[in-house]
Amino acid sequence: MAGRVLTVGGAQMGPVARSDGRARTVGRMVDLMRRAHARGCDLVVFPELALTAFFPRWFIEDPDELDGFYEFSMPGAETRPLFDTARELGVGFHLGYAEADGERRFNTAILVDKAGGIVAKYRKIHLPGHAGHEPERAFQHLEKRYFEVGDLGFPVWETMGGKIGMLICNDRRWPEAFRVLGLQGVELVLIGYNTPTFNGQTFEPPHLRVHHNLLSMQAGAYQNGAWVCGVAKAGLEDGVRMMGSSAIVTPNGEVAAQAVTLDDELIVADCDLDAGAAIKAGVFDFAAHRRPEHYGLIVETAGAVPPRGT
Numbered sequence: 174m175a176g177r178v179l180t181v182g183g184a185q186m187g188p189v190a191r192s193d194g195r196a197r198t199v200g201r202m203v204d205l206m207r208r209a210h211a212r213g214c215d216l217v218v219f220p221e222l223a224l225t226a227f228f229p230r231w232f233i234e235d236p237d238e239l240d241g242f243y244e245f246s247m248p249g250a251e252t253r254p255l256f257d258t259a260r261e262l263g264v265g266f267h268l269g270y271a272e273a274d275g276e277r278r279f280n281t282a283i284l285v286d287k288a289g290g291i292v293a294k295y296r297k298i299h300l301p302g303h304a305g306h307e308p309e310r311a312f313q314h315l316e317k318r319y320f321e322v323g324d325l326g327f328p329v330w331e332t333m334g335g336k337i338g339m340l341i342c343n344d345r346r347w348p349e350a351f352r353v354l355g356l357q358g359v360e361l362v363l364i365g366y367n368t369p370t371f372n373g374q375t376f377e378p379p380h381l382r383v384h385h386n387l388l389s390m391q392a393g394a395y396q397n398g399a400w401v402c403g404v405a406k407a408g409l410e411d412g413v414r415m416m417g418s419s420a421i422v423t424p425n426g427e428v429a430a431q432a433v434t435l436d437d438e439l440i441v442a443d444c445d446l447d448a449g450a451a452i453k454a455g456v457f458d459f460a461a462h463r464r465p466e467h468y469g470l471i472v473e474t475a476g477a478v479p480p481r482g483t
C-alpha cells in the first residue's frame with residue numbers, strides 16, 4: 174500500500190450505565206486499546222462522552238450530581254490508565270468527555286499521541302436538543318443546558334503523520350463543519366457520537382437513524398476527500414436505546430469497516446492518508462472550483478430567509 178498509512182481502530186462501546194464507575198469503564202477502554210494494539214492500530218477512537226452515561230437524557234437539578242458527570246482534570250486519577258496504556262503500547266487515542274473548565278462546561282474531545290500527550294482539543298459546536306426540561310418527552314436531550322457552544326472553532330492539527338480534525342456527534346450532520354476542516358486540508362476526521370435509536374418526541378422510522386448517520390459521514394468524507402472514523406456509544410443505556418453503526422469511511426465515501434453489534438466492538442482500517450489526494454486535485458480542487466463570492470448566505474444567516482428569486 175502506497176502513502177502514509179495510519180491504522181485506525183474505531184472502539185465502539187456498549188452502554189455505560191449511570192451506576193457504572195469510571196474505573197470499570199476505563200477498564201473496558203484499556204481492554205479495547207490492547208485489542209487495537211494487537212491488531213496493529215496506531216490510533217484508537219472512542220465515542221463522545223465515553224466515560225459516563227449520556228447524562229443529557231436526564232433533567233438533573235442538583236448541581237453536585239450534575240458535576241459528577243464532568244472531568245475537572247484531564248488526565249485525572251481515573252483516566253490516567255488510558256494515558257499510561259497509550260505510552261506503554263505506543264498507541265494514540267481520541268477521547269470524548271464532559272469537560273469542566275472552571276465554571277464553564279463543554280462537550281469535549283481530545284487527541285492523545287503515542288507518547289501519551291494531549292496534542293489536540295475540540296469543543297462541540299452544534300449542540301442539539303433543548304435547554305429546558307420538557308417532561309412530555311420520553312427522555313430529555315439537554316445538551317443546550319449542560320454545555321456551552323464550543324469556543325475553539327473547527328481546527329485541523331498536523332499530528333501522527335497527517336492532518337487530523339475532530340467533530341462531535343451532531344456536528345457530523347452539518348456540511349459546514351466538515352467543509353471548514355476540508356478547507357484546512359484535513360485527511361482524517363475523528364467523530365464520537367451518542368445517538369438515540371428513537372426520537373424522544375416524535376416518531377421516526379428507526380432505520381433512518383443508521384441511514385442518516387452513514388449518509389452524513391460518507392458525504393463529509395467524499396466532499397472533503399478525507400477519511401472519517403465515526404464511533405458510537407451504543408446499546409440499551411439506562412433504558413434508552415442508542416444506535417451503533419460505527420464506521421470508517423474512505424475519502425471516496427466508501428465504508429471500509431462497520432460495526433455489527435451494539436457492544437464494545439473494534440473496527441479497524443488501514444487509512445492511507447494519501448488516498449484523498451486525487452479527489453482533492455480533481456473534482457474537489459477547492460481553489461480551482463469553489464466560488465465563495467456566491468456563498469454569502471451560508472455565513473450571513475443562521476435560519477432560512479425568504480426566497481431571493483427574481
Ligand code: ING
Binds near residue numbers: 343
Ligand atoms: N446526538 C444526536 C446526533 O446528532 C440527534 C442527536 C439525533 C439529532 C438524531 C438529530 C437527529 O447524532 C448527539 N449527541 O448529538
